[in-house]
Amino acid sequence: MTDIRTRFAPSPTGELHIGGARTALFNYLLAKKNKGKFVLRIEDTDIVRNKEEFINKQHQDLCWLGLRPDESIFWESGIDTDEKNHEYYGPYRQSQRLDIYQKYIQQLLTEKKAYYCFCSPVELAQEKIEYIKKNKRGNYQYSQKCLQLNEEKVISFLQEKKKHLIRYRVPQKKNYQFIDLVRGQITFPGSDIEDFVICRNNGIPLLNFAVVIDDHLMKISHVLRGEEHLSNTAKQLVLYEALDWNPPQFGHLSLILNQEKKKLSKRDKETSQWQLVSQLREKGYLPTAVINYLLFLGWHPGTTQEFFSLSTAIASFGLTSLHARGAVFDLGKLNWYNNYYIQQLSLVEFGKHAWKIFWKEYQLSQAKKEWTIQIALLFRPQLNYFQELITLSWYFFQEPREEKINLDFSELRKISQLFSKIEQWTEENVKKSLTSIEKKFFSSIRKKITGENRGPELAKVIYLLGKEELIKRLEN
Ligand code: GLU
Numbered sequence: 001m002t003d004i005r006t007r008f009a010p011s012p013t014g015e016l017h018i019g020g021a022r023t024a025l026f027n028y029l030l031a032k033k034n035k036g037k038f039v040l041r042i043e044d045t046d047i048v049r050n051k052e053e054f055i056n057k058q059h060q061d062l063c064w065l066g067l068r069p070d071e072s073i074f075w076e077s078g079i080d081t082d083e084k085n086h087e088y089y090g091p092y093r094q095s096q097r098l099d100i101y102q103k104y105i106q107q108l109l110t111e112k113k114a115y116y117c118f119c120s121p122v123e124l125a126q127e128k129i130e131y132i133k134k135n136k137r138g139n140y141q142y143s144q145k146c147l148q149l150n151e152e153k154v155i156s157f158l159q160e161k162k163k164h165l166i167r168y169r170v171p172q173k174k175n176y177q178f179i180d181l182v183r184g185q186i187t188f189p190g191s192d193i194e195d196f197v198i199c200r201n202n203g204i205p206l207l208n209f210a211v212v213i214d215d216h217l218m219k220i221s222h223v224l225r226g227e228e229h230l231s232n233t234a235k236q237l238v239l240y241e242a243l244d245w246n247p248p249q250f251g252h253l254s255l256i257l258n259q260e261k262k263k264l265s266k267r268d269k270e271t272s273q274w275q276l277v278s279q280l281r282e283k284g285y286l287p288t289a290v291i292n293y294l295l296f297l298g299w300h301p302g303t304t305q306e307f308f309s310l311s312t313a314i315a316s317f318g319l320t321s322l323h324a325r326g327a328v329f330d331l332g333k334l335n336w337y338n339n340y341y342i343q344q345l346s347l348v349e350f351g352k353h354a355w356k357i358f359w360k361e362y363q364l365s366q367a368k369k370e371w372t373i374q375i376a377l378l379f380r381p382q383l384n385y386f387q388e389l390i391t392l393s394w395y396f397f398q399e400p401r402e403e404k405i406n407l408d409f410s411e412l413r414k415i416s417q418l419f420s421k422i423e424q425w426t427e428e429n430v431k432k433s434l435t436s437i438e439k440k441f442f443s444s445i446r447k448k449i450t451g452e453n454r455g456p457e458l459a460k461v462i463y464l465l466g467k468e469e470l471i472k473r474l475e476n
Helices: 018-033 052-065 098-110 121-135 151-159 207-217 227-243 277-283 287-295 310-316 331-344 347-362 366-382 388-392 409-420 427-435 439-450 458-465 467-475
Strands: 005-008 037-040 114-117 165-168 176-180 184-188 197-199 222-226 249-253
Touching: 005 018, 005 222, 018 037, 018 052, 018 222, 018 249, 018 277, 018 287, 018 310, 052 277, 052 287, 098 114, 098 165, 098 197, 098 207, 098 227, 114 151, 165 227, 176 227, 176 249, 184 227, 197 207, 207 227, 222 227, 227 249, 277 287, 287 310, 287 331, 331 366, 347 366, 347 388, 366 388, 366 458, 409 427, 409 439, 409 467, 427 458, 439 458, 439 467, 458 467
Parallel strands: 005 037, 222 249
Antiparallel strands: 114 165, 165 197, 176 184
8 A cells, every 4th residue: 555645735824723623633643544644735825815924823733733744844843743764745835846836837838738828817807708798607618719829929928028827728528537535426527627727927826736736746645625625626636637647535524514504604603713723722622622523523433432532533533434414513512522621631730721721811929829720620510611710710809799688787797707717717617617607698698709699619619719808708
């Protein structure tokens, strides 16, 4: 069997989205399952929309998830996992591969498989309008006007530096077929594929062209990517044929949908703050939970097992268990996983996460660390993600508003005196004092000192509020 090499190929126009993270995960698992390599390739040919900062952020987010690439633009730096005792397939950034693409574009021009197109955007728009007027229907394709130009004309246009594109001449007009790893056989009618552009006037190739060259030269064996790339696959198959190369195996994962079963969008109110990996990290989701959750967006183990670490996922992963059912982004499920993994943390790990969140919110002094961790532990069983601690425990950090309760001033005074008599402020002693108060007063006491009707065990809340603060709030 040939070596398994997979890749994740983001365009750095934004931060790592959960859709991208899922693509990366499946490619990572496939590579690792087969002792292959997982490559991170940066597709930055869209100069206007790309930002350098996103390259680093995407890489960091991948590493946070545990999906560290074996080969990437950081080849030299030692960040990649790979031991570097094999061939180098870089550069791993498309903007550094322009010479390579040019070589193949020239080859296709020489072989007359590609041609210069000097039509301006205005002419092309005009051509389209006229076509639609005449044909009533919208499946316009480029007229191949520039294919008719004779060689002298082409040379003189090039000498005049007339603006041009380069188009691939799609041969007439067979169907293109492949077996999708997720969806089975897929056929693209050749008649639907126009003479598409492979290179812009500035010499920068279009994505479909660059992807084919890169996947081939980087010896990528399998490409798992989102369903939205299916129409690209048609053009890419045409180019593989043109260059006489074998295509990799493709698998197209279903789109991630929102609760209305529409494509997940940044504007979805419910999930807009949950779609970037960095948002999840900031909110205090654990990478193990995110991985476990993403795993089930398009894959099923065929058993009832629900919990997978990255390493058990590698062991269980198989292409035959990929499925094309729509993957709905279900926050409840993500929270359920995260809650589960929060309960699995050691006390030390749990404390680290909790302290980080509290510190970020309140910039507390180190002396408060143990206290905040004790507070966090009160909420641990119910916690979906660490950021929730801030809303759940607000009353430890700020006095509640005056609330109407069923205790009059003298009753409150008595309760307060009971607690002031405690000499050694321990949870045990607080509990003891509480036993001498009638149970029916507990909810009023809670309301008075926390502003909430419900919460963790009252004795623990009182103990952690501290004697002074408690008395202040009772007598207020
Ligand atoms: N760079 C493309 C994107 O971010 C992915 C191309 C591919 O996977 O083939 O959408």
